[in-house]
Amino acid sequence: MPLVPRQASFELPMSVLRTHAAAAMLGVSPNTLRSWERRFGYPTPRRTAGGHRQFDLAEIEALRQAFEETHNVSSAISIARERGTGPSSPTRLRSALRRFEEIEADRILEESLAVRSVERTVEEVLLPGVAGLDGPKGEAPSAEMGFAWRWATGWLAAAKRVAPAATRPESVLIFDASAPCDIDALHAQALELCLRRAGIRTLMLTAELDSGRLAHVLGTLTPRLVVMTGRRAWLDALGRIAYGSRRALEHVEILDFRGALPEADQPAVPRLGTSAIGARDLLLARLNAPDVPVRRRSGLAQAG
Amino acid sequence: MRRLRSLRPVEVVERGLDVVSFCGHCALRPDHAADAPPSRVCGHCGLGLVLRAAADVAPRRDEPFLIVDTTLSVCAVSAAAEQLLAVDETQAVNKHVADFLVPADANAPGAENLLALLVAVAGGSGEPRTTVVRPRQEFGVRFKARIGPCGPPPAALLVLS
Numbered sequence: 001m002p003l004v005p006r007q008a009s010f011e012l013p014m015s016v017l018r019t020h021a022a023a024a025m026l027g028v029s030p031n032t033l034r035s036w037e038r039r040f041g042y043p044t045p046r047r048t049a050g051g052h053r054q055f056d057l058a059e060i061e062a063l064r065q066a067f068e069e070t071h072n073v074s075s076a077i078s079i080a081r082e083r084g085t086g087p088s089s090p091t092r093l094r095s096a097l098r099r100f101e102e103i104e105a106d107r108i109l110e111e112s113l114a115v116r117s118v119e120r121t122v123e124e125v126l127l128p129g130v131a132g133l134d135g136p137k138g139e140a141p142s143a144e145m146g147f148a149w150r151w152a153t154g155w156l157a158a159a160k161r162v163a164p165a166a167t168r169p170e171s172v173l174i175f176d177a178s179a180p181c182d183i184d185a186l187h188a189q190a191l192e193l194c195l196r197r198a199g200i201r202t203l204m205l206t207a208e209l210d211s212g213r214l215a216h217v218l219g220t221l222t223p224r225l226v227v228m229t230g231r232r233a234w235l236d237a238l239g240r241i242a243y244g245s246r247r248a249l250e251h252v253e254i255l256d257f258r259g260a261l262p263e264a265d266q267p268a269v270p271r272l273g274t275s276a277i278g279a280r281d282l283l284l285a286r287l288n289a290p291d292v293p294v295r296r297r298s299g300l301a302q303a304g
Numbered sequence: 305m306r307r308l309r310s311l312r313p314v315e316v317v318e319r320g321l322d323v324v325s326f327c328g329h330c331a332l333r334p335d336h337a338a339d340a341p342p343s344r345v346c347g348h349c350g351l352g353l354v355l356r357a358a359a360d361v362a363p364r365r366d367e368p369f370l371i372v373d374t375t376l377s378v379c380a381v382s383a384a385a386e387q388l389l390a391v392d393e394t395q396a397v398n399k400h401v402a403d404f405l406v407p408a409d410a411n412a413p414g415a416e417n418l419l420a421l422l423v424a425v426a427g428g429s430g431e432p433r434t435t436v437v438r439p440r441q442e443f444g445v446r447f448k449a450r451i452g453p454c455g456p457p458p459a460a461l462l463v464l465s
Contacts, residue, residue, distance in 0.1 A: 027343035032350035067344045071328050071371045071459060072380035073351050074394045 015057035016046070022055040026064055042077045044095050049136050056091050088112035093129030097148040105151060118159060118197065119277050122190045126152055127276075131183050141181040149181045156189040160196055167199035170287050173223035175241050177207035177233030177260060187258055188229045190276035198280055200287070207233040211240060218248040225283055227272065229257040242269070253286060322359045328352040328371060328380040329393070331363045352380070357461050361432045361452030369463040371454065372401045374426040376419055379459055388464065389439060405462070408436040408446045425451050426460035437464070 022043070023030045034053075037043060043060065045053035059080065066076035081095050088111040096104040108129075112121040130152050133145040141149070172195055178185035188204060195202040203221060207230060226245045228238060238261060245252050257272045257279050272279035325342070326333050329352025334342070346352045355371070356362075363369045368385035370378055378401055381393040389396075389404050396404065407418045421433055432452030438445055447464040454461035 026345065028345045028350060029347070032345065032347075035350055067353060069457060070379065071353055071355060071457070072393065072397065073329075073345065073353060075379065075397050076353070078397075 016054040017057055017060060019045075019053050019055070022060045025060050026067075036073065036077065040074060040077045041098055042081050042095065044091070044098055044132070046132055047136065051136075058089075059091055088115075088125055090125055090128035090132060093125055094132040097129065097133060097151065098144050100144070100147055102151055106155075109155065119194050119280075122156070122159075122193065123275060123277055126155065127183070127186060127190060130186060134183050146181055149183075149186065152186050153189065156186070156193055160189075160193050163193065163196035164199060166196075166201035168201070168287070170224040171201040171203065171221050172225045172227060172283060173217070173221055174202065174204040174227045174229060174257075175207040175209075176204055176230045177228070177237070178230030179232045182230065182232065184230045184258055187274070187276060191227070191229070191257060191279050194276045194280040195283065198284060200283075207237050207241060209241075211244060214241065214244045215248055218245060222249060223252060225286060226252055226254045227257050227279075227283070228254065228260040228269070230260055231258075233260070235262070255283070255286075323356050324359050324362045325354050325356050326362050328355045328382070330383055331365050331367065331369070333362075349383070352382075355454050355456070355461075357452055357454035358432065361450060361454070361461055361463065363461070363463045367463050367465055369461060370396075370401065370404070372422050372426060372460045372462060373457075374423055374459075376401050376422060378404065385464065401462075402440065404440055405437045405449075406440050408438045421451055422460045422462065425453050426458060428453065428458060437462075 017025065019030045019033060022045075023033045026033065033043070033055075037045065037053075043055050043063065045055045048054060062080035063076060066079040067073075070076045070079060081092070088108045093105055093108045096108060109121055109126060112125045116124065130145075130148045133142065133148050135142055135145065174188060174192055176185060176188040178188060192202050192204045203223075205217065207228065209217065223245075226241070228241060242254050245254055254269050255272050256269045258274050259271075261269050272282050324333060327346035327349060330346060330349040332346060332348045334347060334354055342354065344353055346354055363382065366384060367382075368388045369382045370385055371380040373379050377398050378396050381389070381391065381396045386393055386396075391404065401422060402419065405418070418435055418437060421435065425431075425433070432450055434448060434450045436446050437449045438447065450463050450465070452461050453459075
């Protein structure tokens with residue numbers, strides 16, 4: 001039984017303007033707006049699948065306000081860039097990452113931590129900020145996205161290192177089938193971080209393990225829950241994980257995070273949705289269900 | 305028959321002169337259509353904001369100029385001033401004006417104190433003045449500078465000729 005309905009899109013809602021509307025709001029021509037983007041790197045529109053620009057309404061409003069306070073366009077852009085939508089925001093983070101400003105990106109997240117928890121900072125600032133640099137599917141990641149992805153991975157890894165020790169006996173095993181520079185990989189790391197901070201012993205591995213290593217991992221960790229995420233694995237690899245888990249462990253539950261498994265009318269694997277915080281809460285609810293100990297199945301030789 | 309739609313109100317400073325608009329980057333005076341709202345951004349170069357100053361202070365198209373606020377920070381550098389002073393506007397903005405221009409002869413008797421003049425004009429003391437300045441690192445090169453109020457927001461306009 002599915003826990004949440006599968007969503008067709010993983011984009012977060014935001015107020016956006018097309019180029020002509022944004023230009024009209026600023027009292028300039030669309031060409032002028034595009035020239036600012038090229039010359040100053042601001043505003044920082046996202047691109048639709050068709051290549052059309054989508055400008056953040058908050059950025060355009062910040063720029064319009066800054067025009068009243070300065071005497072030239074470049075100063076107005078500096079002011080608008082600093083303000084964004086508040087003390088810290090995906091817009092400001094995206095702007096910093098687009099300029100390869102690592103120190104400024106760190107500072108934006110530090111500001112966010114003053115008003116948000118670690119989990120909400122990741123979900124409301126880091127992930128949407130980096131996702132804003134993601135290009136259309138099928139295209140190679142840009143230099144900015146590569147930089148942002150590596151920076152975000154480093155930040156999440158540092159946060160994971162200072163997470164508290166596990167306080168529960170159960171463990172969760174995450175199999176990640178995403179590739180470097182996939183936004184799904186960051187979501188998987190975010191889920192791992194949320195679970196560790198909740199005191200759950202969590203380990204994340206690649207989904208491309210062979211059967212022998214898979215059996216060894218399952219036998220050693222005896223996870224209560226197995227989560228599959230990422231969309232780069234072949235179906236047989238996912239099937240191997242599901243089959244291997246159920247074969248090796250009694251009562252283990254297998255769940256899907258962010259659409260790792262193909263859609264089906266009656267999905268056999270419960271879905272955890274697209275949010276790391278939401279997935280953590282669902283997993284905690286599963287763990288808090290009446291105690292069903294996970295045991296290795298007896299009499300099974302390790303698969304080769 | 306007179307076309308009333310061609311009439312529009314004109315700002316006049318206390319000295320009885322017109323206030324004119326000009327671009328803070330290219331110095332072009334925008335040609336506002338009577339029924340179109342004036343744009344804050346110059347429609348010609350797209351890099352400057354439209355400012356206003358008295359007609360006797362506002363720069364002509366070929367005159368280099370800077371905009372300086374009450375803290376003596378450079379707020380804008382025209383395209384002609386970028387070439388004259390060999391500086392990019394983005395590098396000059398928020399720097400002290402004395403990093404670029406100094407009085408031509410600070411020791412001359414009666415020489416205007418350039419910085420005090422800029423602060424007074426930027427702060428609203430409306431009388432335009434003229435003085436002589438030179439680029440900071442150069443001697444023997446002098447420019448006559450006329451200084452007057454401009455805005456918005458209020459600042460001092462320093463036009464070199």
